[in-house]
Amino acid sequence: MKDPRLIEISVGIFVALGLASLLMLAMKVANLADFSAPPGYEVRAYFDNIGGLQVRSPVKMGGVVVGRISDIGFDSKRFQACVTVRLEQRYDHIPTDTAANIYTSGLLGEQYIGLEPGGEESYLKNGSELTITQSAVVLEKMIQEFLYNKTAKPEPQSP
Amino acid sequence: MALLATIGRRSLGLFERLGRGHLFLLSVLIRIPGLLLRPRLLLQQMWSVGVESLLIIAVSGSFVGMVLGLQGYNTLVTFGAQASLGVVVAKSLLRELGPVISALLFAGRAGSALTAEIGFMKATEQLSAMEMMAVDPMARVVVPRFVAGVLSMPLLAAIFTAIGIMGGYFCGTGLLGVDEGAFWSQMQAKVMLVQDVFNGVLVKSLVFGAVVSWIAVFEGYDAVPTSEGVSAATTRTVVHSSLAILALDFVLTGLMFN
Amino acid sequence: MNSPSSGPDSIVRIRNLHFRRGSRAIFDGVDLDILRGKVTAILGPSGSGKTTLLRLIGAQLTPQQGSVEVNGANVQTLPRDDLYRLRKSMGMLFQNGALLTDLTVFENVAFPLREHTRLPPSILRSLVLMKLEMVGLRGARDLYPRELSGGMARRVALARAIALDPTMVLYDEPFAGQDPISMGILVRLIRELNDALGLSSIIVSHDVAETSSIADYLFIMAGAKIVGAGTPAELRESESPMVRQFMGGLPDGPVPFHFPARPYLGDLLETPL
Numbered sequence: 001m002k003d004p005r006l007i008e009i010s011v012g013i014f015v016a017l018g019l020a021s022l023l024m025l026a027m028k029v030a031n032l033a034d035f036s037a038p039p040g041y042e043v044r045a046y047f048d049n050i051g052g053l054q055v056r057s058p059v060k061m062g063g064v065v066v067g068r069i070s071d072i073g074f075d076s077k078r079f080q081a082c083v084t085v086r087l088e089q090r091y092d093h094i095p096t097d098t099a100a101n102i103y104t105s106g107l108l109g110e111q112y113i114g115l116e117p118g119g120e121e122s123y124l125k126n127g128s129e130l131t132i133t134q135s136a137v138v139l140e141k142m143i144q145e146f147l148y149n150k151t152a153k154p155e156p157q158s159p
Numbered sequence: 160m161a162l163l164a165t166i167g168r169r170s171l172g173l174f175e176r177l178g179r180g181h182l183f184l185l186s187v188l189i190r191i192p193g194l195l196l197r198p199r200l201l202l203q204q205m206w207s208v209g210v211e212s213l214l215i216i217a218v219s220g221s222f223v224g225m226v227l228g229l230q231g232y233n234t235l236v237t238f239g240a241q242a243s244l245g246v247v248v249a250k251s252l253l254r255e256l257g258p259v260i261s262a263l264l265f266a267g268r269a270g271s272a273l274t275a276e277i278g279f280m281k282a283t284e285q286l287s288a289m290e291m292m293a294v295d296p297m298a299r300v301v302v303p304r305f306v307a308g309v310l311s312m313p314l315l316a317a318i319f320t321a322i323g324i325m326g327g328y329f330c331g332t333g334l335l336g337v338d339e340g341a342f343w344s345q346m347q348a349k350v351m352l353v354q355d356v357f358n359g360v361l362v363k364s365l366v367f368g369a370v371v372s373w374i375a376v377f378e379g380y381d382a383v384p385t386s387e388g389v390s391a392a393t394t395r396t397v398v399h400s401s402l403a404i405l406a407l408d409f410v411l412t413g414l415m416f417n
Numbered sequence: 418m419n420s421p422s423s424g425p426d427s428i429v430r431i432r433n434l435h436f437r438r439g440s441r442a443i444f445d446g447v448d449l450d451i452l453r454g455k456v457t458a459i460l461g462p463s464g465s466g467k468t469t470l471l472r473l474i475g476a477q478l479t480p481q482q483g484s485v486e487v488n489g490a491n492v493q494t495l496p497r498d499d500l501y502r503l504r505k506s507m508g509m510l511f512q513n514g515a516l517l518t519d520l521t522v523f524e525n526v527a528f529p530l531r532e533h534t535r536l537p538p539s540i541l542r543s544l545v546l547m548k549l550e551m552v553g554l555r556g557a558r559d560l561y562p563r564e565l566s567g568g569m570a571r572r573v574a575l576a577r578a579i580a581l582d583p584t585m586v587l588y589d590e591p592f593a594g595q596d597p598i599s600m601g602i603l604v605r606l607i608r609e610l611n612d613a614l615g616l617s618s619i620i621v622s623h624d625v626a627e628t629s630s631i632a633d634y635l636f637i638m639a640g641a642k643i644v645g646a647g648t649p650a651e652l653r654e655s656e657s658p659m660v661r662q663f664m665g666g667l668p669d670g671p672v673p674f675h676f677p678a679r680p681y682l683g684d685l686l687e688t689p690l
Contacts, residue, residue, distance in 0.1 A: 004199075006205060007202060007206045008202060010206060010210045011202055011209065011210060011211075012212060013204045014205065014209050014210045014311075014314065015205075015209075015314060016317055017213075017314070018313070018314025018315070018317050019314070019317075020316055020321075021314075021317035021318045021321035021322075022313075022314075022317040022356075022360070022361070024321050025253065025317060025320060025321055025324075025360060026352055026356055028345070028347075028350040028361050029249050029324060029345070029346055029347065029350050029356065030350045030351060030355060030356045056351070101287070144361065159370045242555045279518070280518075282514035282518075283513065283514070283515055283518070284511045284513065285515050285516070285517055285518070286478060286517065287472075287511065288509070288511055288515035288516075288574075289516075290477055290504070291475050291477070291504055291507065291508075291527045291587075292504070292505075292528075292532070292581075293501040293532075293533065294502040294528075294529070294532045294533075294579075295501075299532075300635040316686070357489070376540075
């Protein structure tokens, strides 16, 4: 049998090392802040096309993350994608006529929902719907339109 | 006919073994509270199961992390997205490579040793001798090893993952010139504590640790008490635990990340 | 059959014991009484289930039929706690010692004491040294089992078997594979321990000469039955052909030299096709 003292010490080091690694993974890698989901409320928004949007994608207002997407589904009556957004409780003064647009950060980066506040006096609450939406920009569509415009150039464009 | 009979016999044998394995697990589980009174037994096994696996885990972790850094960089740089290297390294280590590779190493290093030890004790009648000395070999020999395996595995997986991320960090920022700030901030933005760290490293490795330890102690206790029997049981431990790890990983990934 | 008087002084009483492994009968209606304070030997050819008998007495195995009583208690129906208490009063010497390989000689002998008692270290130490002194291996206390010869390992195991001061010691083939000197030592030890500590000893063996030199009473087993019983002197004078063959070590007799087979000529003439 090995010296019991040695065993105690090395098992102690082992356990401490393991816990320290876990702590490092939690603090440094996962940035603990995400752990406790802040209290919030959920609103819905319908899009024709959500592009690469995913559950947990950020929802930003003026570049600040105000919430995250909690669910994505397809409404078979409206033939639209139904996105449920969870907004943080502290941002509870968002007008009901706020517009939701799907943006891409950078050319090929991740997609997120950008909120542009309107001017209504009433505010969004749990279960509200964002009615003014703009779908994701689909690259193929854009190129198609671009080419179509090119070929149709001689004709004068309507304003 | 003979073929059918063979298939039938084999599957009956398989089910019989499965049944015995589950009963065995049950009798291990009901003895765990008794271990609390004998922490020294657990300490002894934490040494041979955990501490002695530490070196191989640390070395493999750093290499896996560095390879991820290299490969991830090469792929990402074609899209100009090398700033996401931290995310790639951290997510793949936390969710898959950390728990799975450390569990595979654990099965080869500690699982086989557990089986060989218990099988050898059985072959040399040490377990019978304990029984005759009114000492329960399940409580004295099997349970401490099982619990040590279950507890060591998450710690080893966490160490593996942390060292792997550090390896990827040094490889990416030190050798390949990825921006250090982007490496960490992108990682911190995308890695979720519950989803990635908790589900990935902790839950997966706890499950793997329990399954590998269970297979290892059962194979040892159930081994034919001869040298051939013990060596066959050791081989079975490594093969079965590796298969179990990979199959369970698929199931767990399906349950957690969809 | 052939059991001695089943008085109250028998420590083990076996009645109508049936035990089979697969389709092979190991015991087919065995009655046996083992007297308190004596050295009783059970002799039989290899594979006659002698070790199995010890395991049945220790309740590591369960017979299909019949009863095994130790100290008047049926070991098969004993609750676990009582069985463990009973086992503490039984020491068993395994064929190869069965020492715990990761513990020193000292720790091996201390093992049952540490598991079952809460003795202060100084008392534990003197107890262990006393047991080791009895088997003459006090000087080997810091060695590991792998550093011991077979005979020494058995003596350590013997010291361990008597560590809890049992009332009965079971010996499984104590003489098998021993050189003459360690054989002599073991023979002397078994007898001396039995008399000095007031034990009852059960020896299972196939070494006729050594065993009969120390045993007070012998049983001879063959074909899953007891075929002879008596003191060594009585058995040497026995008329039974079975007993004569075994005591004299004759190659052929009631225990046949040939494994059962069909006639030799028929086997030879058969053309393999």
